[in-house]
Amino acid sequence: MGYTNVRYYVGGMADWVEGCGPVERVESPAVPRQPARNIQPSSPRRLAWANCLGILANWPLEQLVGFWLGIIIFFGLVYWIAGIGMGWGLQAGNATVKPDLDGLGTAIYFSFVTALSIGYGDVIPLGPLRILAVTEGIAGLLIFGCVISKLVSRRQEELVEEIHRTTFEDRLDRVRTNLHLILSDFDAIDQINREHSALPGLVLRRLESSERVFAGELKTIHDLLYRTRLLPEEDALESLLANLALCLTALIDLLNSQPQRSAALDADLKTISNLANEICGECVPRTYAPALKRWMDQIQEMAKRIA
Amino acid sequence: MAKVQAKETVTSGQPISRDEILSRLQDPAFMLVNVMPKETFDAGHIPHSINLPVAEIEKKARQVLPLLDREITVYCMGST
Numbered sequence: 145m146g147y148t149n150v151r152y153y154v155g156g157m158a159d160w161v162e163g164c165g166p167v168e169r170v171e172s173p174a175v176p177r178q179p180a181r182n183i184q185p186s187s188p189r190r191l192a193w194a195n196c197l198g199i200l201a202n203w204p205l206e207q208l209v210g211f212w213l214g215i216i217i218f219f220g221l222v223y224w225i226a227g228i229g230m231g232w233g234l235q236a237g238n239a240t241v242k243p244d245l246d247g248l249g250t251a252i253y254f255s256f257v258t259a260l261s262i263g264y265g266d267v268i269p270l271g272p273l274r275i276l277a278v279t280e281g282i283a284g285l286l287i288f289g290c291v292i293s294k295l296v297s298r299r300q301e302e303l304v305e306e307i308h309r310t311t312f313e314d315r316l317d318r319v320r321t322n323l324h325l326i327l328s329d330f331d332a333i334d335q336i337n338r339e340h341s342a343l344p345g346l347v348l349r350r351l352e353s354s355e356r357v358f359a360g361e362l363k364t365i366h367d368l369l370y371r372t373r374l375l376p377e378e379d380a381l382e383s384l385l386a387n388l389a390l391c392l393t394a395l396i397d398l399l400n401s402q403p404q405r406s407a408a409l410d411a412d413l414k415t416i417s418n419l420a421n422e423i424c425g426e427c428v429p430r431t432y433a434p435a436l437k438r439w440m441d442q443i444q445e446m447a448k449r450i451a
Numbered sequence: 452m453a454k455v456q457a458k459e460t461v462t463s464g465q466p467i468s469r470d471e472i473l474s475r476l477q478d479p480a481f482m483l484v485n486v487m488p489k490e491t492f493d494a495g496h497i498p499h500s501i502n503l504p505v506a507e508i509e510k511k512a513r514q515v516l517p518l519l520d521r522e523i524t525v526y527c528m529g530s531t
Contacts, residue, residue, distance in 0.1 A: 147512075147519055151467045153526035157487070160497055160526075163469050166476075168500075170493040370490040421505060422488045424528070 200287065205294045212259075212287045219280045220255035224248050226273055240270075259284030312374045315364070316384065322361050323387040329354045330394040337402050348404045355412035358391065362419040369423065378433055385423075385439035392420065392446040399450070413450055420447035467524055472497070482516070482523040491528070500526075 153159075161167065200208065224247055254267040258280050269277040333350050365388065368376060376384075399413075423443050432440075475481045476499055483500035485492050492502040503515055516523060 147516065147523060149520055149522045151465050151522065151524045153469070153472060153524055154466045155469060156526045157485075157495070157497070157528045159469055160472075161495070163473075165469065165473060166498050167495045168498040169495055370488065418505075424487075 200290050208287065208291050208294065215283060216255045216259045217252060220252035222276065223254060223273060224251035255280065261285060309374060312372065316376055316380055319361055319364050320384050320387055323391055326354060326358050326361065327391050327394055330398055334398050347402060348406060352406065352409050355409060355416065359412050359415045362416055366419050366422060378436065382436055382439065385436060385443065389439060389442050392443060396446060396449055417447045417450040482521060484523055484525050486525060486527050
C-alpha cells in the first residue's frame with residue numbers, strides 16, 4: 145500500500161487482555177443484550193404519570209410486588225400519623241381511630257382495603273385524608289394491573305424466544321442446503337467448460353450467477369458467526385464450514401481452468417474473498433473448538449487464492 | 452489479496468511491545484490500527500485505536516491514514 149513506517153503488535157488483543165490493559169467497548173444497538181423489552185415513551189406530549197407507568201412496566205415482577213406492598217404500608221403509616229397530630233384521621237364506626245398500636249393495625253388494614261379496591265366501609269377517612277385514600281386507590285389499581293400483565297407476558301416472552309430459536313435453526317439448515325446446491329452448480333459449470341462445444345459466454349454467465357448466490361450465502365454465514373445472540377451448535381457449524389471449504393475448493397479449481405473474467409465477476413470474487421477472509425478463527429467473538437478453528441483457517445487460506 | 456499485502460508489510464515491520472503501547476496510549480501522534488471486523492472491534496478494543504477491517508484496507512486506508520511515512524501500529528486478535 146505504500147506505507148513505510150509500520151509496526152506490529154505481535155501479541156494482539158489476546159496479549160493485551162492478558163496483561164490487563166484498558167479495553168474500550170462500543171455499544172451496538174443492533175444486537176440487544178437483554179431479552180427484556182424496554183417500553184420507551186416515544187411522544188414528548190405524554191403526561192408525566194404515563195411516563196411513570198412506562199418506568200414501572202420495566203421493573204421485574206418481584207420488585208413491582210415489593211413496591212406495591214411498600215406503598216400500602218407507607219399510606220397506612222400516613223393515615224395513622226395523621227390521626228396523632230391533626231384533628232382528623234380515620235373513623236371506625238362512631239369513634240375516631242386512636243393513635244396507638246391498635247390504631248396502627250386499623251390504619252394498615254384500611255390501607256390494604258383501599259388499595260385492593262375492596263372498600264368495606266367499616267373504617268372511613270375524614271377530611272383531607274379522603275384525597276389521600278382516593279390516590280391510594282388509583283395507585284393500587286394501576287400497579288396491580290402492571291403485575292398481572294407482567295405475569296401474562298412472561299409466557300409470551302418464552303414463546304417468542306422459541307420462535308427465534310426455530311427460525312435460527314431453519315436458517316442454518318437453509319445455508320447448508322444452499323451451499324450444496326452451489327457446489328453442484330460449480331461442478332456443472334466445470335462439466336460445460338470441458339465440453340468445448342459450449343456457447344461462448346455461457347460459462348461466464350453461469351459463473352457470474354453462481355458467484356452472486358455464493359456471495360449471498362457467505363454474507364449469511366458471516367452474520368451467523370458475528371451477529372446472532374443464539375449460539376449455533378458446534379457440529380452444525382462444523383458441517384457448514386466444511387461445506388463452505390468444499391465450495392471454495394471447487395471454485396478455485398474452476399477459476400484456474402476457466403480464464404474468462406468480467407467486471408461483475410471480478411467484483412463478486414472480491415466480495416467473496418473478503419467475506420471468507422473475515423471468517424477468522426481468532427476474530428470471531430466466541431471461542432470455538434479447535435476443529436472449527438482449523439476449518440476457519442483453511443477457509444481463510446483459500447480466500448487469499450481467490451482474488 | 453489485501454491480507455497478503457498487509458501481511459507482507461507487517462512481517463517487514465518492526466514489532467512493538469505491550470509496555471510501549473501502554474506508555475504511549477495518551478500520545479496524540481500514536482496511531483493504533485485495529486484490523487479485525489467491525490463486530491469484534493465493538494466487542495472490545497484498545498482505547499484510542501481505530502478500526503480498519505482487512506477487507507476495507509484498500510478502500511479506506513487513504514482516508515484514515517493519509518500520510519504514508521507516519522508511524523502506524525497494527526494489531527489483530529492474536530498472533531495472526
